[in-house]
Amino acid sequence: MFSDHLKKIVSSVDGAIACSVMGFDGIAVETHQAEAGAAAAADLDLATAWVEFANVLSQLKQVAGTLKTGAVAELSVNTEKCITLMRMVNADYFLVLGMSPQANYGKGRYVLRVTAPLIAKEL
Amino acid sequence: MFSDHLKKIVSSVDGAIACSVMGFDGIAVETHQAEAGAAAAADLDLATAWVEFANVLSQLKQVAGTLKTGAVAELSVNTEKCITLMRMVNADYFLVLGMSPQANYGKGRYVLRVTAPLIAKEL
Numbered sequence: 001m002f003s004d005h006l007k008k009i010v011s012s013v014d015g016a017i018a019c020s021v022m023g024f025d026g027i028a029v030e031t032h033q034a035e036a037g038a039a040a041a042a043d044l045d046l047a048t049a050w051v052e053f054a055n056v057l058s059q060l061k062q063v064a065g066t067l068k069t070g071a072v073a074e075l076s077v078n079t080e081k082c083i084t085l086m087r088m089v090n091a092d093y094f095l096v097l098g099m100s101p102q103a104n105y106g107k108g109r110y111v112l113r114v115t116a117p118l119i120a121k122e123l
Numbered sequence: 124m125f126s127d128h129l130k131k132i133v134s135s136v137d138g139a140i141a142c143s144v145m146g147f148d149g150i151a152v153e154t155h156q157a158e159a160g161a162a163a164a165a166d167l168d169l170a171t172a173w174v175e176f177a178n179v180l181s182q183l184k185q186v187a188g189t190l191k192t193g194a195v196a197e198l199s200v201n202t203e204k205c206i207t208l209m210r211m212v213n214a215d216y217f218l219v220l221g222m223s224p225q226a227n228y229g230k231g232r233y234v235l236r237v238t239a240p241l242i243a244k245e246l
Binding site: 043044045046048049052053056059060063064066067068069070071072073074075076077078079080081082084105106109 | 166167168169171172175176179182183186187189190191192193194195196197198199200201202203204205207228229232
């Protein structure tokens, strides 16, 4: 189940706020929020931010086809109040993880990288 | 001098290919390439990729003003063949570092973070 994977991601990364499987249309298929992350997710209005970031990722995916650097695998947008990591799952979906600025960034990258193929199998 | 800062960044990050101070118009003010990075920079056509990524960062900067997550501080675009880290210097300029996929990502982030304020003073 998606939700088990998302729970696992959120619980294994210190500072994680919420994690979603999202489509490039900006619609979340499934979301898991850290228990301690509900207030932060609401304050930061993560849902709105992620729609915008999904749009950016979608554009990057298209432009990458014209570049020699290869397909986009991962995008990270770090703002004053939040770290947002996105990892491609397949041509239509990606994983997005919102973390506090003090979160374990390396762990977040690692967990998304190993989880993306597991989610791809279930889509 | 900018070039000294850029040299220092490139030499202190294993796997660094090239580093620039760029404007949001996609024009590089100054660039330093690793000696061993010239072939990679040409193969990957980093100059073209960075113009596109600068465009994405510029859009993100604008959209961030409408979001509650705060101003964009850092953007990372990781493709199959290249890791690209961008760090805001001020409202008009940013630092961009291209690295091989096996590069020391954490070191790259750290070095850009500490160098950006030094470059801001000289702009």
